[in-house]
Amino acid sequence: MTAATTTRAAIVEAAARLLHEAGPDAVTTRGVAESAGVQAPAIYRLFGDKDGLLEAVAEHVLAGHVASKAAVVRAATDEGVDPVEDLRAGWRAQVEFGLAHPGVFALLSDPGRAPRSAAARAGREVLAARVHRVALAGRLRVGEHRAAELVHAAGTGLVLSLLATLPADRDPALVDTMIEAVLARVVVAGPAADGDGAAAAVALRARAADLGVLTPAEQRLLVEWLDRVVAAG
Template sequence: MSEQPRRRPDTSARIVEAAARLLREHGPTAVTTRAVADAAGVQAPAIYRAFGDKDGLLEAVAEHVLAGQVAAKAATVEAARAEDADPVEELRAGWRSQIEFGLANPALFRMLSDPDRALRSPAARAGRDVLAARVRRIAEAGRLQVPEQRAVDLVQAAGVGTVTTLLATAPERRDPTLAEAMLDAVLREVLVGRPAPTRPGPASAAVALRAQAHALDVLSAAERALLAEWLERVAHAR
């Protein structure tokens, strides 16, 4: 009785890692029950017991791979914060990492980009939180001229679109400058001074203060919430 719970995680982990390796190296068609069982050193029924069916296994693979990618990104955010690194360059480094990951893992990228899967995926939500943390650091530095949520949406949409476009293009015909050009276009939209705001005003100051409103202990929770609401309204009034 006591040994069984310890075995299951080990077996499940071996199955997921074997399936992830097959998916990465050979694509979705290679992820058959027999191939995964052979690669993991288990019997096929073990896969059905752990994951139900192939779709359940692929769900677990997507979550496993994305969780690892997100953990690595979260670590870089903490390191950059500790070193007081330039938040814009930190965002740029995260962008490049995400583009490289998508191009190196096309089958996984297509799975992870599915809107229905993203909505129910804890790892996908964690990944968005990492992006939001990077954007928050830019806002705290007073360098964001749009609301944080809009900046997060723009970066995420541009990233998914860029990888999708590059994957839909033969490798020898891909534009190597496309990803950087797309990020630069987003940064021109969201950053102060790239170019200057289309209508001078308090929007960027409101965005910066909104990013730190939660830490204003001199105010009550209700006052902080009201202040955040006011600042959000100012930030949108561009």
């Protein structure tokens, strides 16, 4: 590890501590430099400005969280964990992360920052993987993209709402109430074989790329048909 890499890591860790303890306003060049044991010019040389440093901190904190979520999804797949329960657990973990890291969550909820965040994109991919497992199980009644967007939007809105409320005034039941409301809209009670045509179409759509008996053109046509069935449902 080079000296520059070591210095960068020390600065990011120091800034992450300040961000977690006191919010973005506490992440000053002087405060971070003192906490990291470096000279202030090193921050400007490595990150450009405070905004660049904040983005690096947000990426660092979120990347660690996303990596742990991805590991959980892989384990859930290997161990045959119920995909709907895994989606619920992922929802709760994401809400807990947002409440525990309000500074990072606020930064990554900024429409100007989120599209540039590699960690945020990786997080959306983990959510998509969870939703895909539900689809493969024949439990999804809407398209995978729509389901993931609903879960993501509801989760983001819930965390922002809770963060805007004093901790003592927060209703802890909202976390489960919200996810159950979303699941009632996107998940069926039993496998697609129980009679839900849309869920059956979504399940087949999830497997379309694995149907080697079909040519790529036939797979694309099948996907188009299935998307129309799901949209109509």
